Amino acid sequence: MKMIRGAVTASALALAVVAALAQGGPAAATEAAPARVDRSSCTHHWSGPQICIRMTGDALRTRVVGFWSNPPGSVRSRTTWLASDGRRITSVARATRVGKTVSFTWSGADYRGRKICVRFRGINRTACQDAPV
Incomplete structure (x- = not known):
């Protein structure tokens, strides 16, 4: 079960990065939220x-x-x-x-x-x- 959760989390992270790249390029993908x-x-x-x-x-x-x-x-x-x-x-x-x-x-x-x-x-x-x- 742990492996499935890890795979799902990794997939969600990958999709978020792809979405950020599609919307604003590399800067949007690496830009951190304010502390x-x-x-x-x-x-x-x-x-x-x-x-x-x-x-x-x-x-x-x-x-x-x-x-x-x-x-x-x-x-x-x-x-x-x-x-x-x-x-x-x-x-x-x-x-x-x-x-x-x-x-x-x-x-x-x-x-x-x-x-x-x-x-x-x-x-x-x-x-x-x-x-x-």
């Missing part, structure tokens, strides 16, 4: 605000979620933004409470090779994550 992204990090302080960043998607369209994981119950929203090399790279946004966190999601963008950091107004802690190359 998948699923990375996260948080500030690691035992007291005070804990800020986190999560990156998902692929290298060309990386979605970034910035969140404050332990805001006081009275905080319903907070201004946030993304930074790289100490400079803001997005417009300020309004992070809102979702359950126990205050968060905002930036839609997919190309951050390849950059260190992306999330900042929240009034909080001196920053969570950063290296984007894929």
Whole structure:
């Protein structure tokens, strides 16, 4: 049974290569899809605000979620933004409470090779994550 599965898989791969060659030539057959992204990090302080960043998607369209994981119950929203090399790279946004966190999601963008950091107004802690190359 294993041999049949292997033969079927090899046949399917061969057909995919032939189809790619027929549609776009050798470049289409060897062109790889952008790398998948699923990375996260948080500030690691035992007291005070804990800020986190999560990156998902692929290298060309990386979605970034910035969140404050332990805001006081009275905080319903907070201004946030993304930074790289100490400079803001997005417009300020309004992070809102979702359950126990205050968060905002930036839609997919190309951050390849950059260190992306999330900042929240009034909080001196920053969570950063290296984007894929």
